[in-house]
Amino acid sequence: MSEWDIAVERTINNNVPRVHKILSQYPYIQDLARELRKAKLEVINNLEYFTQQALESVKKIGGNAYYVSSLYEAREIVGKIVGKDKIVVMGKSMVAYELGLREYLKELGNQVWETDLGEFLIQLANEPPSHIIAPAIHMTKERVVKLLRERLGVEVSDNATHEELVAIVRKFLREKFVNADVGITGANAVAADTGSVILVENEGNIRMSTVLPNIHIAVAGVEKIVPTFYHALIEATVQAAYAGLYPPTYINLTSGPSSTGDIEMKRVSPAHGPKEFHLVLVDNGRVEVSKDDVIKEALLCIRCGRCHLHCPVYRALGVEWGRPPFTGPMGAMWSYVVHKDTRPATLCTHSGNCKEVCPMGINIPKVLEKIKWLDNDKEHNKA
Ligand code: SF4
Structure with a gap:
């Protein structure tokens, strides 16, 4: 096993069950997350x-x-x-x-x-x-x-x-x-x-x-x-x-x-x-993205890091996926927000785990799909 495999496995074992426990022990947090999503959307709009x-x-x-x-x-x-x-x-x-x-x-x-x-x-x-x-x-x-x-x-x-x-x-x-x-x-x-x-x-x-x-x-x-x-x-x-x-x-x-x-x-x-x-x-780069109906969802991210640990691509690629500090599923979105780099999105396999665990309910696969289309357009225009 590589150092990355060992380290990420230890992290997942330490973190993932703990988040589940917190959410069942303090059920009001999921309500607060829904309220926060609405408030943040109002700001982005x-x-x-x-x-x-x-x-x-x-x-x-x-x-x-x-x-x-x-x-x-x-x-x-x-x-x-x-x-x-x-x-x-x-x-x-x-x-x-x-x-x-x-x-x-x-x-x-x-x-x-x-x-x-x-x-x-x-x-x-x-x-x-x-x-x-x-x-x-x-x-x-x-x-x-x-x-x-x-x-x-x-x-x-x-x-x-x-x-x-x-x-x-x-x-x-x-x-x-x-x-x-x-x-x-x-x-x-x-x-x-x-x-x-x-x-x-x-x-x-x-x-x-x-x-x-x-x-x-x-x-x-x-x-x-x-x-x-x-x-x-x-x-x-x-x-x-x-x-x-x-x-x-x-x-x-x-x-x-x-x-x-x-x-x-x-x-x-x-x-x-x-x-x-x-x-x-x-x-x-944020203001421009706030005007795109699909990609603006990336701006809702509260940097909890949960999507990373549920993503098979991040597990395989780690820091190689995205432009640091923007790694993992959120990083594939944010590499586009900040750098207009469409490449990290093209590596997404659409397992959909990230969407299930995101507290802000960001449809990350849909955002990445839109960015993939932009990448496709770029390649098409080059040809
Ligand atoms: S799970 Fe959602 S809020 Fe948390 S880092 Fe990922 S995209 Fe951001």
Whole structure:
């Protein structure tokens, strides 16, 4: 068996039964998922309106908000806010990966550290992520032992436990968190009515990245906008459950820079947390796709990663299927959304498992079929 086969089998055995258990133990989650689908569809059908509302709401609570249409603009804005010679800690963010932010900020002369454990491991290994919520699932524990030994220069026994490996990374990153100038995260959802950003996590790295540095920058695709604060909370709940991590250890909510109302109940800013909050809302292909009646469904994805583990093609191809970080069935859709790459869709065998397990009820095979037709048209026009 290859390293990939071993690692993915272990992941499936750990994750799939857990999601089933969560859904039967907390039956309200499936109702919330249906409610969330409706709310997200409303945003996708009125993307311009909700984007505008979200931008204004962030400004009302003392934050800075930007809408960018391309990845180049996004990088430029983030680069200007960060500057150079800074220590940057990053929470796992697919959109940051999509934008190539880590490399870009390093080129500007900054020290940039991924703080999500899986993302940190692939940063050390200089490899692309293989799964949207567990970017290092292609690595076995044995490989992690070797990697930490080689790249961090620390003693790690061959028989180190999972807990011991996590402790090594914890120790290494602690000093980075404390000294960081800027924290960059993605967003699970952005509430249009309040300008709040919600992030769900388990490690505590997002909590530290959003609170310890003086500046917090959240970078999110426009499809992450939901109508209200209430829907943002639902998205965090549903995402965590379908990712098999419910209840999540932390749900982080950021509404502008830190503040206090403790003297005469007058709300002033900053307090102990960041002095500055910036939200960068990114189009990069999403707006165009929102106008296609079939493919727009891809924008409903809440990045739970469930479709991956039920897909025979992903099991066979892993990170080779799609354009990282967009792998698996969702990645075949998103390789098109962001890169207009039709090729990953052509590898879909239409087993249909993904559609059955998707919390957003996305008809993934139908979306991929439409993208296949576009690929067909492209080939036809070339001939
Ligand atoms: S397409 Fe559906 S199942 Fe797959 S990651 Fe997105 S929300 Fe989850």
